[in-house]
Amino acid sequence: MSAVMKLKTLQGHLEDLNGFAEPKIKYEQYETPAHLAATALYTIQTQFESIENCTVLDAGCGPGIWSIGAALLGASVVTAVDIDEDALEVFKENVDEMELTNIDAVQCDFLDSRVCKWEGYFDTVLMNPPFGTKNNTGIDMKFLRMGTLLSSDSVYSLHKSSTRGHIAKKVKDWGMKGSVIAEMKFHLPSTYRFHKQHSMDIAVDIWRVYHPH
C-alpha cells in the first residue's frame, strides 16, 4: 500500500510547525515530536490505509500535528477538537501556513462528545491523549474509549508502554480488537519547570484499536 507523500517529506513539513506558545500542565500539553508523528502516520497509511480518502478525527489536537499530517497524506476531511483556546490559535496558524483547506476545528471537551452527533461517524480517530498524572489517572483510557465510540473503523492512539497490559484488557472488555503497531521513544524535553532532568525518553506504544467487522 502506498502513501501520496514520502516519509521524509512528511516529517520535514511537520518539523516546520509551531508548537504550544505556553504549554499548560493542567491539560498535560506535551508536543508530539515530528519524527514520531510522521512515522506513525506513514505506518497508519501504508499498512492499514486509514488516512487517504478517510474522514479523520484528531482528538485533543493541540498545535495540530496529527491533523496536518493526515491532511498531507490525503485525508478527505479532518475534524480537530481541543479544549484549549490558545492551543487552537497555534493550530489555526499552522493550518493556514500550510494552506490546508480540508481541516475544521471545534473547541470543546472531547470527553463530552454529546456536543456532537459523531457516534460511529469517523473512519479514523487519531490521538495522543494525556498520559494521566497523579491527579488525573485514567484520562488516557477515557480518551481511548471515546475514540472507539466515535469511530466506525479504527483508533490510533499513543500510550506509555508500561500501560500495555491494562489497555489490552480494556480493549477486550469493550468488545474491540487491538494491537500495538509500533513501539517508539517519546523524547520529552523539560517542558515544565518541575521537571528535574533536562529531558527524558519515554517508551510509548502506538495502538491500533478497531471494531471487529
Next chain:
Amino acid sequence: MKLITHNMLTSKCLKGVMTGYPLAINATDIKVTEVDFNPEFITRVIPKLDWEVLWAAANSIGHGEGLPKTLEPKFEENEDLLKKVHKVLLEVEVEEGNLTCPESGRQFPISKGIPNMLLTEAEVQ
C-alpha cells in the same frame, strides 16, 4: 466552521435541553475556500448527514442556491449535485458569528472559524 461540522453539532449537554439540534447560524463573516472535489467521499458522507438541516443551514447563510430540499434517489449519479454538496459542505466556511441553541437560546461564538462549544460547570447536565 464548515457546514459538514455544523451538521453534527448539538447543545444537548446544556442542562434542561433535550435535543439541542439543529443550532441556528448567525454569520457575520463567511469565506469560500477551494477544496479538492472527491465525488466518492461526498457520495459516502451524504447518508451520514441530516439533509434537511444541511439544506436549511446553507439557505440561512445565503449559500443554498441549487441545493434541492429533498435528496433524489440515485443522487450519486448526478455529478452537478455532488459538486454543489461538496461546495456547501466543505468550501463555505463561517469565520465569525454564533450558533444558537434552539431550546435555551444559549449562544456559542464562532471566532476565526472555530465554534466554541465549551460550557461552564453550572450549565452542564
